[in-house]
Amino acid sequence: xxxxxxxxxxxxxxxxxxxxxxxxxxxxxxxxxxxxxxxxxxxxxxxxxxxxxxxxxxxxxxxxxxxxxxxxxxxxxxxxxxxxxxxxxxxxxxxxxxxxxxxxx
Amino acid sequence: xxxxxxxxxxxxxxxxxxxxxxxxxxxxxxxxxxxxxxxxxxxxxxxxxxxxxxxxxxxxxxxxxxxxxxxxxxxxxxxxxxxxxxxxxxxxxxxxxxxxxxxxxxxxxxxxxxxxxxxxxxxxxxxxxxxxxxxxxxxxxxxxxxxxxxxxxxxxxxxxxxxxxxxxxxxxxxxxxxxxxxxxxxxxxxxxxxxxxxxxxxxxxxxxxxxxxxxxxxxxxxxxxxxxxxxxxxxxxxxxxxxxxxxxxxxxxxxxxxxxxxxxxxxxxxxxxxxxxxxxxxxxxxxxxxxxxxxxxxxxxxxxxxxxxxxxxxxxxxxxxxxxxxxxxxxxxxxxxxxxxxxxxxxxxxxxxxxxxxxxxxxxxxxxxxxxxxxxxxxxxxxxxxxxxxxxxxxxxxxxx
Numbered sequence: 001x002x003x004x005x006x007x008x009x010x011x012x013x014x015x016x017x018x019x020x021x022x023x024x025x026x027x028x029x030x031x032x033x034x035x036x037x038x039x040x041x042x043x044x045x046x047x048x049x050x051x052x053x054x055x056x057x058x059x060x061x062x063x064x065x066x067x068x069x070x071x072x073x074x075x076x077x078x079x080x081x082x083x084x085x086x087x088x089x090x091x092x093x094x095x096x097x098x099x100x101x102x103x104x105x
Numbered sequence: 106x107x108x109x110x111x112x113x114x115x116x117x118x119x120x121x122x123x124x125x126x127x128x129x130x131x132x133x134x135x136x137x138x139x140x141x142x143x144x145x146x147x148x149x150x151x152x153x154x155x156x157x158x159x160x161x162x163x164x165x166x167x168x169x170x171x172x173x174x175x176x177x178x179x180x181x182x183x184x185x186x187x188x189x190x191x192x193x194x195x196x197x198x199x200x201x202x203x204x205x206x207x208x209x210x211x212x213x214x215x216x217x218x219x220x221x222x223x224x225x226x227x228x229x230x231x232x233x234x235x236x237x238x239x240x241x242x243x244x245x246x247x248x249x250x251x252x253x254x255x256x257x258x259x260x261x262x263x264x265x266x267x268x269x270x271x272x273x274x275x276x277x278x279x280x281x282x283x284x285x286x287x288x289x290x291x292x293x294x295x296x297x298x299x300x301x302x303x304x305x306x307x308x309x310x311x312x313x314x315x316x317x318x319x320x321x322x323x324x325x326x327x328x329x330x331x332x333x334x335x336x337x338x339x340x341x342x343x344x345x346x347x348x349x350x351x352x353x354x355x356x357x358x359x360x361x362x363x364x365x366x367x368x369x370x371x372x373x374x375x376x377x378x379x380x381x382x383x384x385x386x387x388x389x390x391x392x393x394x395x396x397x398x399x400x401x402x403x404x405x406x407x408x409x410x411x412x413x414x415x416x417x418x419x420x421x422x423x424x425x426x427x428x429x430x431x432x433x434x435x436x437x438x439x440x441x442x443x444x445x446x447x448x449x450x451x452x453x454x455x456x457x458x459x460x461x462x463x464x465x466x467x468x469x470x471x472x473x474x475x476x477x478x479x480x481x482x483x484x485x486x487x488x489x490x491x492x493x494x495x496x497x498x499x500x501x502x503x504x505x506x
Contacts, residue, residue: 012206026170027177045178046162046203049171050213071170 009086012051015041017083023064023074026052055079109151111137115144116303117296119187120217120273122161122280124296129159129191142184142191155195158292159183160203162190163213175203188216204289211284214277221274228267246434249427250420253385255320262313334374335381337394342380344417344480345496347396351413353496354488362397362412377414388431390421395444405467405487413486416444417497420479429459432474435481436461444483446470456498464490475501 009017019032026048033043052073055061060079064072075083117125129139134156137149160180164171167190172182179200180192194200204210235244280290351359361378377397384391395416403411422428436449449461449472459474469490473480478501484493 010206010208012209026174030174030178042201042205044201044203044205045175045180046160046213047206047209049174050204050209054212 008089009082010051011041012043012047013055014083014086014090015043016048016051016055017060017075017079017086020061020073020075020079023072025072029073110140111149111151113147113149114304114307115142115147115186116300116307118269118273119163119189120221120277120280121296121299122163122189123291123294124299125161125189125191126159126290126292127294127296128300129193130157130292133157133159133193139183139191139193142186144186147186157193158196159191159193162192162203163188163216164190165216178203188220202289207284207287207289210290211281214281214284217277218274218281221270221277224270225267225274228263228270231263243434243438243440246431246438249387249431249434250391251385252387255317255324257386258313259317259321262310262317265310332373334376334379336374337378337380337396342394343392343500344394344419345415345482345493345500347398347413347415349496350415350486350488350493351398351400353492356400356403358402359398359400362399387427388420388422390419392419393417411487413488414444414484415486415493416483418481420481422477422479425458425477428474428477428479432459432461432472432479435479436472444485446483454494454498457501469493473497473501478502 015033015037016029018036019029022032024032029048029052030043030045033041033048052061056063056073058078059076060082061073062076064074117128132139132149134154136151136154138152138155138157139159140148140150142148162171162175165188167182167185171190175182175192179197180194180203183191183193185191192203284290348359363375377395380392380394382390382392393416395414397412397414400411400413405411420428420431422431436451438445438447441447446463446465446468449463449470452460452462454460454473457473457475460471462469462471464470467485467487469482469484471482471490471494473482473494480497480501482493482497484490
């Protein structure tokens with residue numbers, strides 16, 4: 001699936017992609033996601049593992065190195081584009097909401 | 106001090122995720138902590154009573170990266186049973202749930218669906234083989250005469266497995282729907298009724314499976330040891346003997362043909378002259394007699410010696426309806442061979458409940474139905490078939506056992 005025709009991302013996907021702006025090992029992503037979200041999002045390891053597996057299949061991320069024990073993931077160009085599109089979508093949603101709510105007040 | 110260990114049959118199917126989680130947590134509350142898992146067994150170690158969260162993850166194998174990731178989050182890997190990985194963690198707010206997004210968990214259950222579909226596949230294949238276009242043309246006749254308690258038990262066993270798999274499929278589809286709606290799997294579903302039933306049913310089914318396999322093997326061995334073609338006994342039989350017919354026809358000299366013995370190395374007995382008795386659930390009495398004689402000095406149209414052959418099968422059904430069903434199946438059978446004629450036609454014959462016949466030159470076949478008795482006769486000879494029918498009619502019904 002191309003990044004342009006992808007539906008909205010789940011919160012988990014979005015934050016994992018954000019955390020992978022810096023290549024990370026899988027286990028380090030758990031705390032990275034929590035840090036990025038200011039502690040708001042405590043992602044479970046099952047959710048993280050599922051997201052990583054799926055995004056690898058969709059070629060949004062790749063394994064940067066594999067020394068047999070620890071795997072580090074990094075964003076691909078497609079992943080970066082998908083993240084950018086998602087950010088624009090979210091920004092549009094926020095600005096639409098903000099505008100309408102302001103008008104109502 | 107040596108650990109106290111308790112081994113239990115694993116009472117749940119892979120797809121009963123919520124029930125397994127609740128059961129394992131309750132065992133831990135009683136101080137029994139899962140030590141290891143096997144295909145059918147769970148081993149528990151006695152320890153402190155504790156509130157422990159157990160979670161069952163569906164995965165094709167125990168992937169090291171997955172396990173390490175879960176461990177990094179505070180989850181201990183306990184073991185694997187089929188496609189279920191079991192993890193546990195204390196009830197502690199610092200350790201997040203394994204799945205914090207139900208929608209992301211839903212796809213992990215697809216493997217369960219795939220496995221269940223694969224387990225249903227043999228039943229579909231079996232159904233196609235049994236009922237499909239390639240099935241045996243005389244399947245009903247074969248089943249009527251051969252189905253026994255063992256087959257019935259095997260069938261019940263297969264049906265049980267089939268129903269369980271089908272239920273699993275619906276149950277898993279329900280779980281996936283629930284997750285996709287954003288709801289989490291439950292961890293305290295009621296499971297005790299199912300557990301009690303399974304603790305009774307699973308050992309019985311296992312014993313039954315072992316008994317069935319042993320009986321099938323036993324039946325094969327006893328078949329291999331029995332005589333394929335036992336000699337015809339001296340006592341009076343409920344079917345016409347070929348000698349009666351030859352006597353009536355006025356022959357003074359004839360003797361039993363021994364041509365069948367050319368196969369003696371491969372079979373036990375004379376393939377043309379034998380008498381067999383057996384029975385099954387629906388037809389407790391099944392008798393078959395084959396006789397072939399040589400009549401010296403008499404030439405048949407195609408052969409130098411007149412060698413009449415008479416093959417009679419006689420069945421006593423549990424009730425007349427079954428007998429009629431069998432008679433109709435036998436009369437309309439589709440598979441012909443050297444001593445079997447097909448498509449017998451209904452005909453009139455007083456004193457019976459059904460009569461079908463077919464005649465082609467010297468070969469004749471007829472089926473008689475009276476009450477719960479069916480007689481299926483094949484005769485190849487130049488002597489009048491009407492005489493044979495009359496003689497056989499006189500043998501109906503035959504009470505002596």
